[in-house]
Amino acid sequence: MKKIRMIFVLVLAVSLPVLAQTNENMNRIDICKQNYHALFGGEALTGEGTDPEMMDILQKFIFGEVFQIGELSLKQREMITCITLATIQTLPQLKAHAGAALNVGVTPEELREVMYLTAPFIGFPKMLNAVSTVNEVFNERGIALPLGKQVTVTEENRHEKGVAIQDSLYPGGIVSVVSGIPGDMGEDVARFLTDYFFGEIYSRGALDLKTRELLGYCVLTALEAESQLRSHFHGNMNAGNSPETITAAVIQCLPYIGFPAAIKALRIIKQESADPIPAENNLVRLSKIIVDPDQIDSYNAFLREEIEASMKLEPGVLALYATAEKEAPHKVTILEIYANRAAYESHLKTPHFQKYKQGTLSMVKELELVDVNSLIPGLKIK
Numbered sequence: 001m002k003k004i005r006m007i008f009v010l011v012l013a014v015s016l017p018v019l020a021q022t023n024e025n026m027n028r029i030d031i032c033k034q035n036y037h038a039l040f041g042g043e044a045l046t047g048e049g050t051d052p053e054m055m056d057i058l059q060k061f062i063f064g065e066v067f068q069i070g071e072l073s074l075k076q077r078e079m080i081t082c083i084t085l086a087t088i089q090t091l092p093q094l095k096a097h098a099g100a101a102l103n104v105g106v107t108p109e110e111l112r113e114v115m116y117l118t119a120p121f122i123g124f125p126k127m128l129n130a131v132s133t134v135n136e137v138f139n140e141r142g143i144a145l146p147l148g149k150q151v152t153v154t155e156e157n158r159h160e161k162g163v164a165i166q167d168s169l170y171p172g173g174i175v176s177v178v179s180g181i182p183g184d185m186g187e188d189v190a191r192f193l194t195d196y197f198f199g200e201i202y203s204r205g206a207l208d209l210k211t212r213e214l215l216g217y218c219v220l221t222a223l224e225a226e227s228q229l230r231s232h233f234h235g236n237m238n239a240g241n242s243p244e245t246i247t248a249a250v251i252q253c254l255p256y257i258g259f260p261a262a263i264k265a266l267r268i269i270k271q272e273s274a275d276p277i278p279a280e281n282n283l284v285r286l287s288k289i290i291v292d293p294d295q296i297d298s299y300n301a302f303l304r305e306e307i308e309a310s311m312k313l314e315p316g317v318l319a320l321y322a323t324a325e326k327e328a329p330h331k332v333t334i335l336e337i338y339a340n341r342a343a344y345e346s347h348l349k350t351p352h353f354q355k356y357k358q359g360t361l362s363m364v365k366e367l368e369l370v371d372v373n374s375l376i377p378g379l380k381i382k
Contacts, residue, residue: 032064038074039063039100062255070248074104076214080252082106083114083215086130087122087222088257094130098137108143109150109206116204117212120197121219150205159191162199169198169213169235213239214249221250221265222257226312229265233272243273271315279378282318283344283371287334290366296330299363303332306356314350316343337374 026034029045036044036059044059046052067077078101085094101111115134119127138145153161180186202212213236220228236246247269254262291299307320319337324330338344347353 028060028064028068030064031068032060032062035063035067035074039078039103040096041103058255066251066255069251070244072245072248072252075101075106076211076249077252078104078106079110079114079211079215080218080249081256082111082134083118084218084222084253084256086115086118086127086133087219089126089129090256091129091133093256095133095137098134099141102137102141107206108138109147112147113150113204113206114215117201117207117215118219120201121216121223151200152203152205153199158199158203159195161203162194162197165198165202165209166194169209169238170231210239210241214241214245217246217265218249218253221253221261224261224264226264226268229268230272233269243269279374281340282374282377283336283338283341284374285336285338285344286370286372287332287336288366288368288370289332289334289364291330291332291360292363292365293330295363299332299360302356302359302363303334306352309352310347310350313352314343314347316340317347 033044036042044063045056047056049055072080078097081097082094082101085091085097098111102108106114111134112131115127115130118130135145138147181189202209207215213232217229217232217236220232233246237243247266250262250265250269253265303322307322310317310320316339317337318339319335321335323333323335336344338347
């Protein structure tokens with residue numbers, strides 16, 4: 001019986017269309033039923049169960065609408081869904097979609113690698129939860145465990161292989177990010193990333209780098225890891241994924257993680273894929289400020305909050321570097337660099353700047369704004 005079931009799954013996978021799943025003559029209900037049947041072998045929108053109304057909304061939205069967005073195959077969509085469910089540890093749903101992934105052509109080896117890929121992002125315990133769930137599906141399908149090995153490195157070359165992969169995706173690595181950590185332990189973290197993440201995980205077989213990077217972006221989307229989403233966007237581009245593919249992958253995650261997390265990732269894609277503004281258009285200014293010495297601590301608190309919010313939330317704010325004279329800490333100078341004048345004018349209207357402006361009115365005794373020219377346009381502050 002197990003052999004018959006496996007033959008059926010393989011025939012079903014081969015017979016499926018490569019791409020999900022649009023037909024201009026079909027409405028979302030028809031598309032939902034088609035995709036659901038391909039994935040799960042059953043019928044959608046049956047009106048049965050304890051919550052038929054919500055299941056109706058869920059199935060129409062996911063399988064009838066989201067599955068039409070972007071040029072992703074059913075196989076890609078299910079790998080994205082499985083890694084997202086593994087990340088957020090919704091294991092019953094992961095089990096259902098693991099079966100669906102096998103039904104649409106994801107091999108057991110590929111599905112296992114999708115689970116293994118989560119480890120560097122969410123840690124070993126959660127990864128093992130996901131692997132255990134997927135293994136239940138393998139057992140039920142009569143798939144013998146353990147699966148064949150996919151390791152491609154040795155103890156002797158894992159570092160070398162890791163460096164090669166890391167440099168191809170992220171030239172320069174993360175040394176600058178972890179430098180200065182007490183005890184020079186940042187160097188250990190950078191080595192772990194190279195040897196373990198890239199050397200042992202990214203080098204494995206069954207999945208190519210292009211697929212691993214796309215799936216990794218989905219994990220980071222679910223985690224709302226803003227900084228890593230920015231760097232991994234460029235890693236995806238270096239791996240050969242287009243902005244459109246990355247966008248479609250994030251939208252595929254949306255039903256499982258909700259709108260806020262998905263919109264955050266989509267906004268980052270928009271920002272990182274935008275054409276860069278020429279450095280010659282930057283607005284560079286020195287703000288020379290004299291603060292009431294008795295209120296300097298309160299002023300610095302307002303200033304820090306404003307600068308941190310500006311750098312985090314405004315892509316057009318390239319640098320806000322505040323200094324104070326050693327012998328006169330109430331004399332403050334801020335190097336301000338904006339992408340262009342429009343970015344500066346937008347900055348002045350933000351709630352965080354307005355809070356700073358109004359909160360420090362009584363503290364600032366003198367303010368001088370000096371527009372300057374950059375002698376080396378585009379030079380970044382490390």
